[in-house]
Amino acid sequence: MHLTVEQALAVYPLSEGELIAGDSGKQRIVKSINVMDAPDIADWIKEGEMLFTTAYLIKDDLEEASELIRKLHYRGASGLGIKLGRFWESIPERLTSLADELGFPLIALPFQFTFSDQMNGLFHAEMKRSTDQLEGALQKQIRLMRFALRAESISSLFESVTDAIGCPIAVVGAKGQVVFSSPGIPADWLTDQWPWPPLKTRLKHLGRQAFRIPLMNRDACTGFAFFFDSLPFLSPVEEGLYTQAAEIISHHLNYSYEDYFELSVQKDFGSLIKKFLKNGVTAEAVLEYAERWEMEWLETGYYCALVDLPPAAAVLRTERLDDLKASMLSNARMQALKGIHVVMDEGVLCVVPIATAGTEGELLREALESCLAGLGLDERRAPKAAICARKKQLKEMADAFAECRNTFRLAREWGVEERIVRYDTLDLAMIFEPVSREKMRIYCQRWLGGLLSKDPGYALEMLKTLETYLDCDGQLNDTAKKLFIHRNTATYRIEKLSELLDVDFKKVNVLVRLKIAFLFRSLLAAETGEGERGA
Missing domain, CATH: 3.30.70.270 (Reverse transcriptase/Diguanylate cyclase domain)
Structure with missing residues (x-):
């Protein structure tokens, strides 16, 4: 079994229970279920086990109950489920506070279901998940094999592998250069702590996680492939699939591309x-x-x-x-x-x-x-x-x-x-290189003076908006995208700028003159720092 506590709580009938404490630990992996029937059960618990109990052995001693939670936490247990309604009507506050402090999931189990009901539900869910995973891996492998057996153009190699695998990928070359990356993956994330040993590595860093595999050409490492996913753990099936994809990428890089580069x-x-x-x-x-x-x-x-x-x-x-x-x-x-x-x-x-x-x-x-x-x-x-x-x-x-x-x-x-x-x-x-700097200042004041006289912080923001608007040839949608603001916000700012500068942005000659004003400001900034770009 390989479910997170959060996933397990979504499985009926455990879904009828409630996570009372230890919310920060709900990504712990549940590998198996055990039932408490001995006072020293914590000494026998294994990493990833979730323990179910009626609280009979700890109902009269909160110190012993607290010690049980500590031991389960330190032995790597995934959580403790307590069946309420028989010996405890509610879980004592002392235990919930301790569980929150440790980040150890504490679950109130529903009284109307037996422990075997809970375990059967989880085992059936895990079987379905494993079956779906194998079927998905088989389909991905079929797509990979089809790709490997046909001649692909250089430009479509990485897109084809991405489509077959179904997750973003990236490839870093032997010198640490980013050869390819799916959209949204920063280059500095990929090359963090370069160089790396040629070993398979599971990475989790700055909100992203990936599986990194070295690309080998005989005994030499010629780069690394990254496979990005959101899985809490990587099964042997998925690891094998990523390894197969990396081998295909390595083959094309080391042979097809080598021939291409040397044409x-x-x-x-x-x-x-x-x-x-x-x-x-x-x-x-x-x-x-x-x-x-x-x-x-x-x-x-x-x-x-x-x-x-x-x-x-x-x-x-x-x-x-x-x-x-x-x-x-x-x-x-x-x-x-x-x-x-x-x-x-x-x-x-x-x-x-x-x-x-x-x-x-x-x-x-x-x-x-x-x-x-x-x-x-x-x-x-x-x-x-x-x-x-x-x-x-x-x-x-x-x-x-x-x-x-x-x-x-x-x-x-x-x-x-x-x-x-x-x-x-x-x-x-x-064209404007011969223009004197004094004339440039006068020109900038003529066209931008209505804005430059405002509060510096406000002027800075509006100047940046105007410059971006001009760079985008007066297109509001493009301006909003570049500034990462809503189109309505961009529209409001341009209308306000039209009022402050007393200009009509629908006139082409106005846009040209404002563009010249920003060119003059750039030159003045480069020489004296008096009209810094966007300020």
Whole structure:
């Protein structure tokens, strides 16, 4: 039997009883049931046993009853059920206080049912649970085997395993980089206390629990798979299922992906693009190679992203850029983009087709976020990325590369702290660079003065709302999501801002002018700290 006390109390006829004390211990595991028929029963109790009694042997001595509860607690018993109505009408307060202090479940059993009724109910419930568990495991195993026997594309490996297992998963590579994680699982949770020994481990930390399994390639550990569940314990059947899933993941990572990473097309084409950007080969030569390998997207649309290391990581720069490229190639979301990755002097250049990057480059941004967050580096050492405007032809790639470099420069000069910055958001900065700082201050006061004169705390919150609203192109739903507030709250704030600033947000020219005001504030903040972002 493997039920929690809470689950057991939901089983008829024990459900007719009541948990009187020790509520904090209701997640204890009930492995078996015993009946008290001897004064020294506590000396024979086993871990996980729940004890039933009529209180006959302890009814006249509360000190002995208290000592019984202490012994049961220290021996790991799951709880004590006392049948009321025969020797005790209620459980003494002294015992309930002690049970609450120890977190030891104390249950008032219903008088109308015998102990055998209670035990039969629990055993039948456990049998049904075990049968359902085996049937569920069999179905999951069938899905896993179907997946293992068919050729799967690189991008769908982890999604297929997640669907088959029926729980969130994550994979961490041999260097501690997050290769894949289901939505909502923080990278710092996954890489906590890295490195780890290559052992199967049950983890419980910060409200999450998972089963971690090493991924082995012969005798070498090449990473770890995490399987997240809400089960209070892991049965041998479920552990075997997770182990089988980990072996399938390991096989694909160590063989299918290894072949993918080493494709000569990726290497040769990357080298060709690098030479093209340095004027070493013609556009015709690149297009001829692209056509040979069915990469027509270079003439239908693409995005470029440049990922670079911070100045603090300048030592051994070439080796670090190679490691960065390898981490990007091993990230599942980056793989799904089917792009080309090239190590340049300025960083790692990624060229990704619009078909996979998204019309507005949103999928590329999400993949970069996932990859950079998965590196688990602190802010001082973490790489940053710049994304160019959308391009349609190969001949525009030099412009795209220049846009990425200019985006990094402007981000530094304007004090932009985001990990990923788009050229589209900073191209106005190039136009306004010659504007004097005094004129910028006057402009900011003209458009934001009605808000800046308010209480600093209120002004800070409203400025953040307005800036987010502008970043979302005036879309209230997107603004509310980014600020984690209700749409009605966002609507109220925008209406209030319209009143304070005496502007009409329905007019495009108003949005543009306010956007310029925030650009000026960013530049002033970067130089003097007088107009900090969002403050």
